Amino acid sequence: MxxxxxxxxxxxxxxxxxxxxxxxxxxxxxxxxxxxxxxxxxxxxxxxxxxxxxxxxxxxxxxxxxxxxxxxxxxxxxxxxxxxxxxxxxxxxxxxxxxxxxxxxxxxxxxxxxxxxxxxxxxxVPIKLEQAGVEIYEGRQLHYAVDDIERFRGKRVVISGGGDSAVDWANAIEPIAVKLTVVHRRDEFWGHESSVTRMRNSSAEVLTPYQLDLVAGDGDRIEHVTVRHAETNETLVIEADEVLVNHGIxxxxxxxxxxxxxxxxxxxxxxxxxxxxxxxxxxxxxxxxxxxxxxxxxxxxxxxxxxxxxxxxxxxxxxxxxxxxxxxxxxxxxxxx
Ligand SMILES: Cc1cc2nc3c(=O)[nH]c(=O)nc-3n(C[C@H](O)[C@H](O)[C@H](O)COP(=O)(O)OP(=O)(O)OC[C@H]3O[C@@H](n4cnc5c(N)ncnc54)[C@H](O)[C@@H]3O)c2cc1C
Known part of the structure; x- marks a missing residue:
């Protein structure tokens, strides 16, 4: 052979x-x-x-x-x-x-x-946002994984997701971010109970049941996100410098x-x-x-x-x-x- x-x-x-x-x-x-x-x-x-x-x-x-x-x-x-x-x-x-x-x-x-x-x-591969054109912010202010947590220091950060990763990152980023908002389409989070409790007791703003609807910016930098209430469809605009999406892999x-x-x-x-x-x-x-x-x-x-x-x-x-x-x-x- x-x-x-x-x-x-x-x-x-x-x-x-x-x-x-x-x-x-x-x-x-x-x-x-x-x-x-x-x-x-x-x-x-x-x-x-x-x-x-x-x-x-x-x-x-x-x-x-x-x-x-x-x-x-x-x-x-x-x-x-x-x-x-x-x-x-x-x-x-x-x-x-x-x-x-x-x-x-x-x-x-x-x-x-x-x-x-x-x-x-x-x-x-991380499950990405379906919003057309949003990929221009990828690797800049839109993240699907964290390679350097320091980039969130002093920033307004939005995390979208409700699993282990979202909760763990919320707890890691909350102490260094100037403002952290966690958006999840369900009321329950899937992380370890102690991690979820820590996140809920922190300064993080936890918005549930909301889903990330739109990431908006000037084409160079993200400026804000729009989130939608899963039941009432009410929308909120949140100013953001960095967005971390943890919608699973x-x-x-x-x-x-x-x-x-x-x-x-x-x-x-x-x-x-x-x-x-x-x-x-x-x-x-x-x-x-x-x-x-x-x-x-x-x-x-x-x-x-x-x-x-x-x-x-x-x-x-x-x-x-x-x-x-x-x-x-x-x-x-x-x-x-
Ligand atoms: C956010 C997060 C937090 C976690 N925290 C913990 C924790 O605290 N404690 C704990 O015990 N576990 C934790 N886990 C789980 C842990 O990471 C996994 O159990 C572990 O990585 C599994 O190892 P593995 O080698 O089986 O698979 P993987 O780590 O998934 O490695 C599989 C490798 O195979 C490669 N591969 C796949 N297909 C091919 C192919 N066709 N050809 C060549 N290469 C291929 C992939 O690139 C990858 O490198 C966590 C997981 C995540 C996502």
Missing amino acids: NREEELFDVTIIGGGPVGLFSAFYCGMRELKTKVIECAAELGGKVHFYPDKVLHDIGGIAAITGAEFIEQVVKQGKTFSPEIVLNERIHGLQRLDDGAFELTAESGRRHYTRTIILTIGHGVF RGDFGGIRGWGLAFDDERIVVNAKMETNIPGIYAAGDVVTHPGKLKLIAGGFMEGPMAVNSAKAYLAPQEEVAPLYSTHHDKLIAMRG
Whole structure:
């Protein structure tokens, strides 16, 4: 067979936290590993919240999203897996010898004996405003994610949305904004109760049930937004310097949808060993569903090693699948010096 690329034991598709921790664990199990990520950088969805403080990563009391990315990328690179960025995988073919040929949108092909899918929600894009022409403010005063919270300091900020992100950002921005208005089309917010209470008790003006109707400006800068009451249609004009829209994200699995994997409600169905319905293909993290699914990084960090152990058992059925203590791992001891 004429392969233009090397054959890997495991190819991990998706370089978010779960893909990276799986890459680390592949190293523990001495598997030749490649990680393919369609974005320009590793870290997955955590890039949506670099300034948010995470308190629920086991063993770490508090860490910002940005610091967490730094740590998980470092850990993922421990055993020097091959890492390919800016590569979106969409095609799959099983070869005569049982290996898989993966095709990227670039046309490049990758060869692997097993696959671990850690693709989260697929390629995620924020749900944008439908208002015609509003994109001229994007990347200026209209935001769908926050890359630098400091841009809101001393500004009149409007946040539209009612989920975790909107509530978390409201709490983070309220202390530094000169005025913060939160607009949500329902009366209830979906954030953690304590976060919602904190937001409601802050100086933020919370307008519900209102929806963002119009973002208006002079073509260079946003000047105000118009919000509409969901029931009475009454409108209010709010002066604004910056607008943050958190209307959720939409995932797109692209060609992976057509691989023949069993899906349930936009999630890949796996068993307790993180096996999909296709032998040799495993999945972990936000992309999977199973009866005990915990949709948190902590849950994915259990599923990743399970998927790796299953891949190892598929490749070397004679080898015992046993928990390994990293402290006793020869390569890690050598690295410690
Ligand atoms: C605002 C917000 C706050 C959160 N707060 C917390 C929290 O406090 N605690 C917590 O535990 N969790 C939190 N989460 C959830 C947490 O971020 C996810 O559970 C975690 O990122 C899942 O990791 P993952 O690796 O499974 O998927 P992701 O992080 O989604 O990574 C998937 C990766 O796969 C890539 N990819 C997708 N399709 C392809 C393809 N075809 N080819 C190549 N690459 C592909 C994507 O680009 C992405 O980088 C939060 C999420 C959000 C949005």
